[in-house]
Amino acid sequence: MKTALIIGGGITGMTALYQLTKFAPDWNILLAEKSKQLGGKIRTIRNGSFIMEAGADSIVARNEGVLPLIKELDLLDELVYNETGVSYIYAENQLHKIPEETVFGIPASIEALQESTLISESGKKEALKDFDKAENPFGPDDSAGDFLTYYLGKEIVEKQIAPVLSGVYSGKLSNLTMKSTLPFLLDYKNKYGSIIKGFSENKKTFFGEQARKKFVSFRNGLDTLIERLAEKSPGAQIFTETSAVRIQQTNNRYTVFFAEREPVEADYVVLAVPHDAAQKILGASALEVHFNKLKNTSLTSVYLGFSVPDACLPADGTGFIAAENSDLFCDACTWTSRKWTHTSPDRNLLVRLFYKSTNPHYKMLEPMNEEQLIKTALSDIEKSLGITQNPQTANVTQWKNLMPNYHLQHGQAVSSLTETVEKTHPNLFLAGCSYFGVGIGACIQNGKKTAFTILQNGNITVKE
Numbered sequence: 001m002k003t004a005l006i007i008g009g010g011i012t013g014m015t016a017l018y019q020l021t022k023f024a025p026d027w028n029i030l031l032a033e034k035s036k037q038l039g040g041k042i043r044t045i046r047n048g049s050f051i052m053e054a055g056a057d058s059i060v061a062r063n064e065g066v067l068p069l070i071k072e073l074d075l076l077d078e079l080v081y082n083e084t085g086v087s088y089i090y091a092e093n094q095l096h097k098i099p100e101e102t103v104f105g106i107p108a109s110i111e112a113l114q115e116s117t118l119i120s121e122s123g124k125k126e127a128l129k130d131f132d133k134a135e136n137p138f139g140p141d142d143s144a145g146d147f148l149t150y151y152l153g154k155e156i157v158e159k160q161i162a163p164v165l166s167g168v169y170s171g172k173l174s175n176l177t178m179k180s181t182l183p184f185l186l187d188y189k190n191k192y193g194s195i196i197k198g199f200s201e202n203k204k205t206f207f208g209e210q211a212r213k214k215f216v217s218f219r220n221g222l223d224t225l226i227e228r229l230a231e232k233s234p235g236a237q238i239f240t241e242t243s244a245v246r247i248q249q250t251n252n253r254y255t256v257f258f259a260e261r262e263p264v265e266a267d268y269v270v271l272a273v274p275h276d277a278a279q280k281i282l283g284a285s286a287l288e289v290h291f292n293k294l295k296n297t298s299l300t301s302v303y304l305g306f307s308v309p310d311a312c313l314p315a316d317g318t319g320f321i322a323a324e325n326s327d328l329f330c331d332a333c334t335w336t337s338r339k340w341t342h343t344s345p346d347r348n349l350l351v352r353l354f355y356k357s358t359n360p361h362y363k364m365l366e367p368m369n370e371e372q373l374i375k376t377a378l379s380d381i382e383k384s385l386g387i388t389q390n391p392q393t394a395n396v397t398q399w400k401n402l403m404p405n406y407h408l409q410h411g412q413a414v415s416s417l418t419e420t421v422e423k424t425h426p427n428l429f430l431a432g433c434s435y436f437g438v439g440i441g442a443c444i445q446n447g448k449k450t451a452f453t454i455l456q457n458g459n460i461t462v463k464e
Helices: 011-023 066-072 110-115 121-131 144-152 154-169 184-192 195-201 203-207 223-231 275-282 285-291 370-385 410-424 440-457
Strands: 003-007 028-032 044-047 050-053 079-081 086-091 094-097 215-218 237-239 244-250 253-258 264-266 268-271 295-309 317-322 332-334 348-356 393-405 428-430
Touching: 003 011, 003 253, 003 264, 011 028, 011 223, 011 440, 028 264, 044 393, 050 295, 050 348, 066 440, 086 154, 094 317, 110 121, 121 144, 121 154, 121 195, 144 154, 144 184, 144 195, 154 317, 184 195, 195 203, 244 275, 268 275, 268 440, 275 285, 285 410, 295 370, 332 370, 348 370, 370 393, 410 428, 428 440
Parallel strands: 003 028, 003 268, 028 237, 086 317, 268 428
Antiparallel strands: 044 050, 079 215, 086 094, 244 253, 253 264, 295 348, 295 393, 317 332, 332 348
C-alpha cells in the first residue's frame, strides 16, 4: 500500500488531501499541520455579530475549478457573493473615486479616463497616446510598470494604477512582471493596438453583472471550505500541532521526522508550506541557491468594528487605497460590512485596514504592540473617514514574512527550483502560494494538479 504525506494544512494541502483520498481510498494518506487549526492563511474569526477573515477574505469565482469543487463539496447553498461598488484612492487628504469603467485603475474607455479627478489634463493627454503606440516591444517577463508607463504615461500609472496593482500584488509595480499581473494586456495591445481599446472591446468580461460579483465567500466564513474538505477526506489521518523538522531520503522513499511524533515513511511527500519552511525541512545544499531567490513580504491586518451604521460611508463605495505620499500609515482599507453583508448582519460598520512591509511607514509599525497598532488604525480611520468613535471590536493579525513577493525573477527561480527538485527528490513536490499563485483559486488548482501527478505516478487513472 502506498503512503502519501502532505506537510501543510492550508488550502493547497487540504485540496491535495481531498483529491488523493477521493481517488486513492486504499492508500495511507496523512497530513501534518504545525498549527492548532487547519487553513493556513484562511482563518475566520467571529466576535459578536461580526465575521472577520484574518487572511484571504474571498475567492475569485471564475478561477478554473473553484465552483466545480464548491459544488462537489455540497456548499453551493452556503455561497455569498460580494456587493458591487466603486473603490476610492485616498490622496491629497481626501477620497477620490476611481471611475467605474476601470480595471485595476486602468481606464477601459476614454470617458473613464476623463472622469478621473486624480489625473491632470496633461496626464490625460499623455494616456491617450496609448492609441498611437501600436508597437509592442514587451513580453511576459518584462516589468508591468514599464509596460503601462510606456503606453499610458507616468502620471496615471503613479497616481491611479500603481496604488491599485501594488496593493493587489504586494510589491512595487516596477518589480512585478506582466506574467504575474495582467498578461492579457499583451494580447490586447497586439490585437487592438491599444490597451484602452482592448478593455473597451471586452467590457462584458469586466463590467457585466456576473463580472462585478466575481468574488465568493461563505455565509459562516471562509473556513467553511477547509472544514468541508476535512469532512470529505474521511480515510485520511490529519495531525495538527505537528511540526516537520527534517526529511531523510532513502532511494525513492522518504522518512519525515517530526518534533511531536514518531517519524513517517512515505512514497510521496507534498511540501505545501512557505518556501523558507520547505527549505529548512529539506536541508538540501543543491536547492539552496534556488530557494534563496524566492522572497517574502509581511502584512499586518487590523479589523475595527463600530456600533455605528455603515450607511455613514459614501453610498457607492466598498473601500479605498492610500496613495504613496498620503498622510495615512495604511496601504488600503476595505469597508468589509459594505462589501460582504454577511460579516455584519445588523449593518454596523466593519472595516479592515492593511499595512504592508513594502510601505516606508512599516518600519515604524514593526515594534508596535496590538494596542498601538489599533491606535494607529483608528487614527487612519479618523483622517480618511471622519469616524471618531471607539470600536466595539478590534482584531490584529500579523503575517510576518509569509506573503510571497512575485518579483521579476520569480518565475525563472521557481522553474529552476522545481526542475532541480524533480531530479534530486523524485516523488517529492513543492506546492502552494510561494510558487504558483497567491489566490485561493490558484492554490486549489495547484493542490489538485499535485495530487493528480502523484496519482499518475502511482498508476491510478483519474476520471473526473
